[in-house]
Amino acid sequence: MTDSGKNAILIIIGNEVLSGKTVDKNGVFLTRELRALGVEVQRVVIIPDDIDLIAEEIRTSRGRFDLIFTCGGIGPTHDDVTLAGIALGLGKALIRHPKLIEMIEQHYPPDDLAAQGRLAEVPEGTELIFSEGIRFPVLCFESIYIFPGIPELLVSKFEAIKERFRDRPFYLTKIYLAEKEYVIAETLRDVLKDYPDLLLGSYPKLHHPEHSLMLTLESKDRAYLEAAGENLIGRIPKEKIVKIDRGKSAGDS
Amino acid sequence: MTDSGKNAILIIIGNEVLSGKTVDKNGVFLTRELRALGVEVQRVVIIPDDIDLIAEEIRTSRGRFDLIFTCGGIGPTHDDVTLAGIALGLGKALIRHPKLIEMIEQHYPPDDLAAQGRLAEVPEGTELIFSEGIRFPVLCFESIYIFPGIPELLVSKFEAIKERFRDRPFYLTKIYLAEKEYVIAETLRDVLKDYPDLLLGSYPKLHHPEHSLMLTLESKDRAYLEAAGENLIGRIPKEKIVKIDRGKSAGDS
Numbered sequence: 001m002t003d004s005g006k007n008a009i010l011i012i013i014g015n016e017v018l019s020g021k022t023v024d025k026n027g028v029f030l031t032r033e034l035r036a037l038g039v040e041v042q043r044v045v046i047i048p049d050d051i052d053l054i055a056e057e058i059r060t061s062r063g064r065f066d067l068i069f070t071c072g073g074i075g076p077t078h079d080d081v082t083l084a085g086i087a088l089g090l091g092k093a094l095i096r097h098p099k100l101i102e103m104i105e106q107h108y109p110p111d112d113l114a115a116q117g118r119l120a121e122v123p124e125g126t127e128l129i130f131s132e133g134i135r136f137p138v139l140c141f142e143s144i145y146i147f148p149g150i151p152e153l154l155v156s157k158f159e160a161i162k163e164r165f166r167d168r169p170f171y172l173t174k175i176y177l178a179e180k181e182y183v184i185a186e187t188l189r190d191v192l193k194d195y196p197d198l199l200l201g202s203y204p205k206l207h208h209p210e211h212s213l214m215l216t217l218e219s220k221d222r223a224y225l226e227a228a229g230e231n232l233i234g235r236i237p238k239e240k241i242v243k244i245d246r247g248k249s250a251g252d253s
Numbered sequence: 254m255t256d257s258g259k260n261a262i263l264i265i266i267g268n269e270v271l272s273g274k275t276v277d278k279n280g281v282f283l284t285r286e287l288r289a290l291g292v293e294v295q296r297v298v299i300i301p302d303d304i305d306l307i308a309e310e311i312r313t314s315r316g317r318f319d320l321i322f323t324c325g326g327i328g329p330t331h332d333d334v335t336l337a338g339i340a341l342g343l344g345k346a347l348i349r350h351p352k353l354i355e356m357i358e359q360h361y362p363p364d365d366l367a368a369q370g371r372l373a374e375v376p377e378g379t380e381l382i383f384s385e386g387i388r389f390p391v392l393c394f395e396s397i398y399i400f401p402g403i404p405e406l407l408v409s410k411f412e413a414i415k416e417r418f419r420d421r422p423f424y425l426t427k428i429y430l431a432e433k434e435y436v437i438a439e440t441l442r443d444v445l446k447d448y449p450d451l452l453l454g455s456y457p458k459l460h461h462p463e464h465s466l467m468l469t470l471e472s473k474d475r476a477y478l479e480a481a482g483e484n485l486i487g488r489i490p491k492e493k494i495v496k497i498d499r500g501k502s503a504g505d506s
Binding site: 015016017018019020021022023024027028031032034035036040041042043044045046047048075076077078079108116118119150152153170181182184185188189192199200201202203204206207216218 | 268269270271272273274275276277280281284285287288289293294295296297298299300301328329330331332361369371372403405406423434435437438441442445452453454455456457459460469471
C-alpha cells in the first residue's frame with residue numbers, strides 16, 4: 001500500500017452506525033469513488049458523536065494523511081457535534097459564518113432561529129466550496145472535507161467537487177483460479193521478490209462453482225502491472241487458471 | 254455512549270476493503286450481534302494488511318476497550334500478517350502451536366507443508382477455544398478475539414462462542430415524527446437535561462412518505478427508558494407523532 005499517489009482517511013461519525021441501527025453507506029461509497037479517482041484510502045474509522053473523540057481523530061490524522069473526509073454529525077441537534085470536535089482538534093474557535101447565516105435565512109422559514117443558527121457554526125478559517133448542482137456549499141478546512149451523514153446529500157456534494165481529488169489511476173488485473181490458497185502461497189511470494197511494488201491480494205472464495213481463489217494485482221504503473229501479471233501467470237499451471245481480467249483502470253468496473 | 258456494560262473495538266484488516274473491491278460484512282455483522290448481546294461497540298477501524306499498523310492498533314486498543322475483535326488476514330499467503338502484527342503489538346514471539354500443527358496435519362493433505370505451517374503460527378500464550386459446530390478453534394489472547402475474514406467462517410466461529418460476551422441488554426424505543434429536525438432540537442436538549450444518561454439519537458429521513466424524522470431512545474435501564482420516553486412524548490404535539498415502537502430489547506428486532 002505504498003504507491004506514490006494521494007492517500008486518505010475516512011472518519012465516519014455516528015452512534016447509529018456503532019449501535020447497529022444503520023449500516024454505513026458513506027464510507028463504502030467514498031472508498032470506491034476515491035479509488036476510482038486514483039486516491040488510496042488507507043484507513044477508515046467509525047467513531048461516536050463525541051467532541052473529544054472527534055478532536056483526537058483530527059489531531060492524529062492531520063499531517064499523516066493527504067486528505068481527511070468526515071461524514072456525519074453536522075445537523076442541528078444535540079448529537080451533531082462534528083464541527084465542534086473538528087474545531088477543538090484544530091485549536092480553532094467555533095464561529096457563525098456570515099455567508100452561511102445569510103443562506104440559511106434565505107432558504108429556511110424562521111421557525112427556530114436558535115437551532116438554525118447552529119447550522120452556520122464552523123471552525124474559524126473554514127472554506128466554503130460552492131459548485132453547480134449543490135444548494136449549500138461543502139465545508140473544508142485545509143485538507144479536511146466535511147460531509148453530511150445523509151447518504152443522498154453526501155453523494156450530491158461529493159459528485160459536485162470530486163474532480164479536485166483526481167490522481168493517476170490504479171490499474172487492476174484479476175486472476176481467478178481453481179486452486180487452494182496454501183498451494184499457491186509460495187508462488188505469490190516469489191512474484192513479489194521480482195515485483196516488490198506490486199499490490200497483490202489473494203482471496204479464497206468458498207462454494208463458488210468455478211473458481212476457489214481470486215488474485216488481484218494492482219499498480220499505478222500499467223507496464224509494471226502487465227509485466228508482473230505475465231510473470232505470475234507463467235508460474236501457474238494453465239489448467240488451474242479459470243479467467244483473467246486484464247489491466248483495467250479501477251474506475252472502469 | 255457511557256453505559257456501564259462491556260465495550261468493544263472491531264479491527265477490520267484487509268487491503269481488499271480499503272481498495273473498494275470488497276464491502277466489509279464482518280464489521281456490520283459483529284456490530285449488530287454484539288449490540289444484541291448488550292455489548293457496546295465504541296470504535297471500528299479498517300486498516301491495511303500491514304504488520305506495523307496492526308501492531309499499533311493492538312497497542313492503542315489494549316486497556317482502552319474490554320473486548321478487541323480482529324477480522325481478516327489469518328490465511329497462509331504473504332498478505333496474511335494479522336497474527337504477526339498482533340504478536341508484535343503484544344511483544345510476544347510468533348510460535349507454531351503444537352495442537353494446531355497436529356490438527357492441520359490431520360485435516361489437510363500434505364501438498365505444501367511450508368504454507369500450511371504458517372496456519373499454525375500464533376502469538377506465544379494464545380488460547381485455543383474449542384466449541385461445538387466449528388472444526389478449528391477460535392484464537393484468543395487475553396480479550397483479543399482473532400477471527401477470519403471469510404464471512405461464512407467468521408459467522409460460524411462467532412455463533413459458536415458468542416454467549417461468553419453476553420451482557421445486560423439494551424432497550425430501545427423508536428419514535429417516528431412528521432417534523433423538521435431543527436424545530437425539535439431544543440426539545441431534545443430539554444429531555445437530556447432531565448435524563449442525562451439517555452442515549453438519544455435524531456435521524457432525518459429524506460423523501461419518506463410518512464415520517465421525516467426518527468428518534469431513537471436507548472438505555473440498559475428499562476424503567477429509566479420508559480420514563481424518558483414519556484417525558485419526550487409529552488413535549489411533542491400529538492399530531493406530529495406518526496408511530497412509536499416501545500422499549501424492545503435491541504436483540505429482538
